[in-house]
Amino acid sequence: MTSCILLALKRLASLSVLGVLFWNLGFLLQSSHIPAGGASTRDKPLSILIWDLPFNHNLNLSGHICATGRHHKEGCLLTSNRSWLDQADVVAFHHRELQRNRSRLPRAKKKPGQNWVWVSLESPTNTKDLAGWNGTFNWVMTYRQDSDIFIPYGVLVPHLSDKVDIPKKSHLVCWVISNYHRTQKRAELYRELSRHIKIDVYGKASKKPLCPACLLPTISQYKFYLAFENSIHQDYITEKLWRNALLAGTIPVVMGPPRANYEQLIPGEAFIHVEDFGSMQELATFLLTMNDSHYQSFFSWRHRYTVKLYDNWQERFCTICDRYPSLLCGKVYPSLEDWFQNERSGLPGGP
Template sequence: MIPFAVPLTGDEQGGGSQLPRLRKISKGKLDLQARYLTIGAILLFFVPTFALLTCQIFLQASSLRQETTLGPHVSLRVSYTGHAHLALPNPSPEDDTDYPDITHTKDAPQGLVSPENTTTAITISVMTPQQFVSGFSGSIPECLWRGHSLGCEYVVPRNDPFLHMRSEAVFYHGPNLCLEYHQNKTRVVKSTRKQLAVLLTMESAAYYPCFDDPVFMQAFDLEISYRREAQLPIGYLRKDHIEGWRHDALVSFEKRSDSPVYVQSNCRAQTKRDSIVRYLMTFPDLKIRSFGRCLNTEGQVNGTTESKIDIYRRHKICLVMENSIATDYVTEKLYDAFVAGCVPVYYGAPNVEDLLPDPDSIIDCRAFGSTAALRKEILRVSGNRAVWESKVAWRKRRLGQLSPAFQAQVLALTKPSVQCQLCSMLADYRAGNTSLVQQFRDGWDYRSEEQKQLESRQFLLSNFFGY
């Protein structure tokens, strides 16, 4: 069989001459495909990365807007006392250490500062700016770190995530964040692993349970608070308190009223202090006088020009009761009484003796098992000049003759401001010192069990007052 044959044209017969051109076309197509694949691979890698980064920046900005526009809350007033962990010798009658000059202390000895030693500035993002007085904004002058000038700046990032990202720490007002944590599940916002989260609070856990909540507290690395185990303890003792009892003339025993005085305008305290005072008022021989809105007996709550200290100066004994029971939580109420020379009947911190200038400087409610016994002690002090004067005698002693813990509180007032101290701590951390973060963990764990139990036992003390 003759196979079917198709005649070839001249071009087809000379097809061999077209092979190089076909190879060139095929190679060009392959090169173009390779380029497309390369570009596609690049886009496949970079587009998701860029999208992820954009998303993170957007979320970061959203979080910052939420954190910095939470609305007004109660303004925080901080007494900048500084660190209270000072090793001091036991006082003795021969110790003549006098009070340091605290009226003109500065943050930096000027002789140590030189331009060539200037350290890179520390930047701190204030995440709850509506809570702070002016001292927590802008550049803080005259801060030192290891003898060198240290730039210290508090910024409000708001909608600028890049400003937040370059900060060494994020700074939170604890009570404000605690409220938002329970209401809106608001949490601490960090941009990098190197950033530290700083909690500042002058309020007790009795009102803000977050401060005893491990889930809430584990987000933080440093604590600034009245608690003495905090990395930066700050208290309610102020420089003007010290100047008051050192230089103000003590009103004599004879010029003071025998009636105990109560000045309080927050009538819903968790400690039910009004109930305690109301019960004491049932003893007619005490003749308790109340000048505040709570249990007022004197009128002129809003019209009087007298300060609480002025009122205290006219009385031998004043009822000083905290709004909550918490270890180390000793507020300005006690120090106001010390300035006025009014012997305080104190109800509050279970370890108040650790913070007193002298153990005999107060009438401690814990020492009495009944209101009858407390009434008897009040009458004894107010009716005997020698006894009353023995309780205010500490005012005439030198600092070295007072308790070590009280000396530590006073000497802490000579330190730089709390803003500078925080910047110095962060500079230490940046230089490789991570011990403070570990100290926070250990210190908080210690308090959460033993100290809470002690506070609970102290709260039960109120039972003997009859409510």
């Protein structure tokens, strides 16, 4: 029995002379749920329909995918077969495909208690056409920590190690960039910093494209990596930090949300923030004059943690299975645009 039914019982409790009976029954049902990370007591698997596969990726959603491989979530089924619309418990809509094929959205929910999830990993700056979805979605699934279903680009997981191996360094600073626009903040900072220090630039926007298998081995040769986000938003901390820098074994020089926001996810001594310096000349001097002992200290976190990337869409969608028992059924976002564009006032370092 799902949390939707629990909510209904609680509402009945406030209206009926049998309120105490209903409340106690609801409490007993709630106590029968396994906490997040396991499956709830259900007669059949939780079914999740992926309306459009993100970026047309072939996810090979064959049966109980969340109970196999590295997902290990029993009682949860993913499918992209739209004929399941009338029986799916949850329907997930990835925004990129949604905004391109708006007419293909189902007219209404086909099953009582069915919940619709809006999914996106893009920042508000790069997300368009939100105004037309008022009152459409029950839950949001994004990189924001205040999402109903939080899907970060990466996390640090506990991992004790006596020895930390740092890749051998032969170069100083590099940047990998696919889409370069001169008006972006990151482009402005790069131009200013490059006046004071040599920066090797790779990627589609440069004359040095990298094959996927070449990315990490190339970056690992550098002491510092410019993990500059394409836009600055609450919690918008992408693979530029997690994969390109931390996983590659180099020190990230970050440009994105304030330092305090980064420190909610990684230790403060694991990165350098551009806002720690009064100018790009000061930052360049800091990078050029750092001694070996100071450099090694930026890797102390690796004695306690290791990097886990969330770059697999199967795994991301299986996160719904974990969160489902604790999600509020019947909730609706009156304005998706208001929620996504108006970030929380408590953004670290903000007003």
